Amino acid sequence: MEREPQRWIDAGVPETRADVCQVQSTRETTSLLFGRAQPPGPGGEPRALLDRRVMLTPALAKQLAEGLAGVLRDHDARRLLENATPAGSIRSAPTDEDAPAAARPLLQAVRALGTGFGFEKSFKMSAAGILQERVILGVRASLADPQALLGICRAMGMPPEYETLFAQALPQANTVGFGYEGDGRGGGMHKAYLEFWDRLVQRVQGEPDNAAPGELFLGFKWDGANPSRRALARYTCHPLLPVEGIARRLEALYPAGAVSPSLQAAREILALAARRIAGDSFVYVEAAEEGNPRRSFDLNFYKARLPLAELMPALQALCGRYGAGGEALERIAAQAGARPFGHLSGGLGRDGQDFLTVYYELEAL
Secondary structure (H helix, E strand, O other): OOOOOOOOOOOOOOOOOOOEEEEEEOOOOEEEEEEEEEOOOOOOOOEEEEEEEEEEOHHHHHHHHHHHHHHHHHHHHHHHHOOOOOOOOOOOOOOHHHOOHHHHHHHHHHHOOOOOOEEEEEEEEEOOEEEOOEEEEEEEHHHOOHHHHHHHHHHOOOOHHHHHHHHHHHHHOOEEEEEEEEOOOOOEEEEEEEEOHHHHHHHHHHOOOOOOOEEEEEEEEEEOOOOOOEEEEEEEEOOOOOHHHHHHHHHHHOOOOOOOHHHHHHHHHHHHHHOOOOOOOOEEEEEEEOOOOOEEEEEEOHHHOOEHHHHHHHHHHHHHHHOOOHHHHHHHHHHHOOOEEEEEEEEEOOOOOEEEEEEEEOOOO
């Protein structure tokens, strides 16, 4: 039978802010020593001023250990929960002019759901130049009518077999993303994403020692003018990777010995963001698509709270390595430099070419 939680009477109890802790134990008692670090002694030995000594029976010490383990599991789960939706906010207020002309019917359809949504823009850099006709609109699945979400998929021209898969997986999703990517020539790809964040978090909470990769997104992509040109993308999250682990996975993602212009930019941006959140990390995802050579990453950087302008030195250097896109990047910096940088994807695209895509929110920081 579970014990009822204690109701603590804490009026007048002083707080102790300890920066040093030590555990001492005998057969009868476990002692917790809390104190403050002091200057080293004459021989350089570390010293601390003892503020509190807490004496526990073995049974109470075990209860404390179990409680601390649970709190730390919850802390790790909360870290995993941060900033992973397809768009960083669900309260964006874009105008029609914020979306490419071909994506405006999609914007109107998502707006008609009445749920609130996120609006994320992006630009894709490669040796061919910079593509800017790109948007993702994110909706909380629990707030929307499933049939209305399926109706948007149909209005976008989703192939029937994709609609079947989407409908089957929708009940497990906590976020739905709708996207459009123009090709600069009047055509483009329509996209729909299902995000399974809650499912991954529940696994981490239930199995705190299980850091195995897990599916985070399922992506459906098709050409609006030619639905036979399509791709089913699976996005695998590597939970709780430290920054050093992310850097190693980035290196391994690219072909050994190949010229990969986006890798250096990704490393520079990772280092920039890591300096903002010392001791923490980011959500790291790898993507693959059935039937083509795509092999790429996605890194969610919302928690670093970087304006887009701070990425420009790394992106300008990347334009130099690609040999294209410098003027377009300058225009983006002038128009959107104050907007919040969201996430970064890069690697090899479905055409086998190196790329880097930068996502950002509509509202300025």
